[in-house]
Amino acid sequence: MVGGYMGKLLWVNLSTGEIKVEQPDENLYRDFIGGYGIGARILYDRQKGGVDPLGPDNILGLITGPLTGTPAIGGTRYGVVAKSPLTLGWGDANSGGHFGPKLKFAGYDGVFFTGIADKPVYLLLDNGKAELKDASHIWGRDTYQTEDTLRAEYGSATEVACIGPAGEKLSLVACIITRHGDAAARSGLGAVMGSKKLKAVVARGDQKVPIADIKVADRLRKEHMEYLKVGMMGGMNKYGTSGHGDISALSGDTPIKNWGGIGVIDVPDVSGLHRDKMIANLERRTGCWQCPSACKGILKAGIEYPYPAGNQRVEYETIGAFGALCKNTNAESIAMASHLCNSYGMDTISAGSIIAFTMELYEHGIINKNDTDGIDLTWGNPDALVAMTEKLVKREGIGDILADGVKIAAEKIGKGAEEYAVHAGGQELAMHDPKLKGHPDQFPRHPTATVYKMDATPGRHTAGFGPDGFVRHLNNSMGTCLFVFMAPIAKDPKLRCPFAASMMSAVTGWDRSYDELLKAGERIATMRHVFTLREGINPIERFVHNRILGRPPQKEGPLAGVSCDVEAETWWNLGALDWDRVTAKPSRKKLLELGINDVAEEFWPPQPPPRFGPA
Numbered sequence: 001m002v003g004g005y006m007g008k009l010l011w012v013n014l015s016t017g018e019i020k021v022e023q024p025d026e027n028l029y030r031d032f033i034g035g036y037g038i039g040a041r042i043l044y045d046r047q048k049g050g051v052d053p054l055g056p057d058n059i060l061g062l063i064t065g066p067l068t069g070t071p072a073i074g075g076t077r078y079g080v081v082a083k084s085p086l087t088l089g090w091g092d093a094n095s096g097g098h099f100g101p102k103l104k105f106a107g108y109d110g111v112f113f114t115g116i117a118d119k120p121v122y123l124l125l126d127n128g129k130a131e132l133k134d135a136s137h138i139w140g141r142d143t144y145q146t147e148d149t150l151r152a153e154y155g156s157a158t159e160v161a162c163i164g165p166a167g168e169k170l171s172l173v174a175c176i177i178t179r180h181g182d183a184a185a186r187s188g189l190g191a192v193m194g195s196k197k198l199k200a201v202v203a204r205g206d207q208k209v210p211i212a213d214i215k216v217a218d219r220l221r222k223e224h225m226e227y228l229k230v231g232m233m234g235g236m237n238k239y240g241t242s243g244h245g246d247i248s249a250l251s252g253d254t255p256i257k258n259w260g261g262i263g264v265i266d267v268p269d270v271s272g273l274h275r276d277k278m279i280a281n282l283e284r285r286t287g288c289w290q291c292p293s294a295c296k297g298i299l300k301a302g303i304e305y306p307y308p309a310g311n312q313r314v315e316y317e318t319i320g321a322f323g324a325l326c327k328n329t330n331a332e333s334i335a336m337a338s339h340l341c342n343s344y345g346m347d348t349i350s351a352g353s354i355i356a357f358t359m360e361l362y363e364h365g366i367i368n369k370n371d372t373d374g375i376d377l378t379w380g381n382p383d384a385l386v387a388m389t390e391k392l393v394k395r396e397g398i399g400d401i402l403a404d405g406v407k408i409a410a411e412k413i414g415k416g417a418e419e420y421a422v423h424a425g426g427q428e429l430a431m432h433d434p435k436l437k438g439h440p441d442q443f444p445r446h447p448t449a450t451v452y453k454m455d456a457t458p459g460r461h462t463a464g465f466g467p468d469g470f471v472r473h474l475n476n477s478m479g480t481c482l483f484v485f486m487a488p489i490a491k492d493p494k495l496r497c498p499f500a501a502s503m504m505s506a507v508t509g510w511d512r513s514y515d516e517l518l519k520a521g522e523r524i525a526t527m528r529h530v531f532t533l534r535e536g537i538n539p540i541e542r543f544v545h546n547r548i549l550g551r552p553p554q555k556e557g558p559l560a561g562v563s564c565d566v567e568a569e570t571w572w573n574l575g576a577l578d579w580d581r582v583t584a585k586p587s588r589k590k591l592l593e594l595g596i597n598d599v600a601e602e603f604w605p606p607q608p609p610p611r612f613g614p615a
C-alpha cells in the first residue's frame with residue numbers, strides 16, 4: 001500500500017451486525033484522494049438513487065484523507081457523507097479536531113454504515129478491531145455526557161464522534177460532534193446517524209500512518225511553518241475565526257436581520273461582537289491535532305448565561321448566525337446558544353438562521369406569544385434567543401416545527417412564512433453575504449451566490465463550484481484545514497498551493513503534479529454532482545432566496561445597489577466544466593476524460609444505430 005493510507009475501509013451492517021474489512025483497490029485512493037471524494041465514489045456505486053435518507057439503504061460514511069494524521073500542517077480533518085435528508089441530494093460535512101487522526105491510528109481510513117440497528121449501538125474501533133456495543137446507557141444523553149462516559153470507559157486517549165438528542169430525534173439540521181464542539185455540521189447528517197440508531201463511533205489505537213518519505217515530509221512541514229509565521233499565525237492563533245465578527249457585521253460580509261437588514265443601520269453598535277469579547281471568558285487556547293496555529297479555545301463557565309466550563313469558544317459562523325443575523329450583540333448569549341447546539345448536536349449555522357427566521361415571523365405577527373410559549377421573540381433580544389434555541393434543540397413546543405430547518409418549518413406554519421425562509425435548496429446558508437463579492441473590502445475569494453446555489457451541498461462556502469472549486473475539493477478530500485494548509489492560495493491569483501503536490505508526494509509516494517491533483521478535484525466535484533443529478537435535482541433550477549441575490553438590491557449601506565448575476569456566473573462555469581447549460585449533465589466527453597466511464601455509460605447510454613431506408 002502507498003503511504004498516507006491505512007488501506008482499510010470498514011463496512012458495518014447495522015441491521016445484521018455484520019462487520020467487514022475491505023481493502024480497496026489503489027485506484028480508488030489515487031483517483032478520489034480521500035474524505036468526501038472517496039465517499040462520493042463509493043455511495044454512487046453502492047447506493048441506488050431515490051433511497052429514503054432516513055431509511056436503511058442510505059449509507060453513512062466517516063472518512064479521513066491521506067494527509068490526516070500525518071506531518072502535513074492542518075492534517076486534522078475527516079469527512080462525513082450520506083444522502084442529505086435536508087436537501088435530498090448529496091450530503092457532506094467535515095470537521096477538524098482529533099477524531100480524524102485517531103480513526104486512522106485505530107487502523108482504518110474510513111467506516112461505512114448500512115442498515116438500521118434494532119436498538120441503540122455504538123461502534124468501538126480498537127487498534128485494528130471493531131465491535132458493535134450496546135448504547136442504551138448513553139442514548140438520550142447529550143454529546144458532552146456521551147463523550148465523557150465513553151472516554152471514562154476506554155481511556156483519555158480515546159476519541160468519540162457522537163450525536164446528541166437532536167440527532168436521536170431526527171432533527172434535519174442535526175450534526176455530529178467531537179470534543180464538546182468540533183462539529184461535522186452541515187447537510188443534516190446527524191439525523192442520518194440517529195435514524196440508524198448509531199449513537200457514537202469510538203476510536204482508539206496507536207497504529208502509524210505510513211509515510212513514503214518522512215524526511216521530506218518533515219522538511220516540508222518546517223518550510224510551511226515558516227510560511228505561516230509570515231502570513232497568518234498572529235491573529236489567527238489568538239482569536240481563530242472569532243476575530244472579525246464586528247467588522248464583518250458592518251462591512252456587508254455577515255448577513256443581517258435574516259438577510260434583510262443592513263449592518264450599519266440595524267446593528268450600528270457592534271462593540272458586543274468585538275473579538276476581545278469573544279475571548280473574554282477564555283480558560284485556555286486549544287487546537288486541532290498537532291496544529292501549530294491552535295486557533296480554538298475553551299471557555300470558563302458562563303457568567304451571564306449558565307453554560308458549563310469546557311464549552312468551545314465560538315467561531316465566526318456561530319457569531320454571525322446567533323449575532324448580527326438576529327440583531328444580537330450579546331457575546332455571552334451567543335456562547336450559550338452555541339453550547340446548547342453543541343451539547344444537543346445541532347448545526348449552529350442552521351440553528352441561528354432558524355432563530356432569525358422565527359424572529360421575523362414574530363415581527364410580522366405570523367407567530368405570536370401563544371406560539372412561543374410566552375417568549376418575547378423580538379429582534380436582538382438575547383434572553384429570547386437563548387430560550388428559543390433551547391426549545392429548538394429539544395424539539396419542544398414550536399421548536400418541534402422549527403427543528404427541520406426553515407424551508408420545512410415555513411411549509412408547516414403557512415400564513416406567508418415562506419417569504420421569510422431564507423435558504424438555498426433547503427439548507428440555511430453560511431454567514432458570508434455573496435453580494436460583497438466585487439466590493440473593495442471583500443475577503444479573498446469571497447463565496448459567490450453561484451457556489452451557494454450550484455454546489456452539491458447548497459448553502460456551503462467551503463466547497464466551491466466551477467474550476468475555482470477544484471482546489472477546495474482537493475483540500476477537503478486530502479483531510480487538511482483550509483485555514484493553514486491552503487492558506488497560501490489566498491495570496492496566489494492562480495490558486496496554487498505550493499505544499500499540496502509536494503506533501504502529497506512525500507506522504508503517498510506517488511509523484512503527481514499539482515495539475516494532476518486538481519484533475520482529481522474536478523473528478524470529485526463531478527462525482528458529488530452526478531449523485532445529486534441522479535436524485536432528480538438539477539441545481540440550475542434550485543431555489544435561492546432573493547435576499548441572498550440582492551433582488552431587489554438594498555438601497556443603503558455597503559451593499560447598496562448590488563445584485564448577484566448568478567445566471568451569468570453559472571452559465572460561464574457550466575461551460576468551463578463542460579456541463580450542459582440546461583440539464584447540468586456533464587458531457588460524455590468530460591466524464592470519459594475524468595475516467596468515470598461507468599457514469600458516462602449511465603448518463604449517456606449507447607444509442608441504437610441510425611436506421612436508413614423506409615421504416
Ligand code: SF4
Pocket residue numbers: 074075076096097286287288291292293294295296481482483484
Ligand atoms: S488552523 Fe485552527 S481549525 Fe485549522 S487545523 Fe489548526 S487549530 Fe484546527
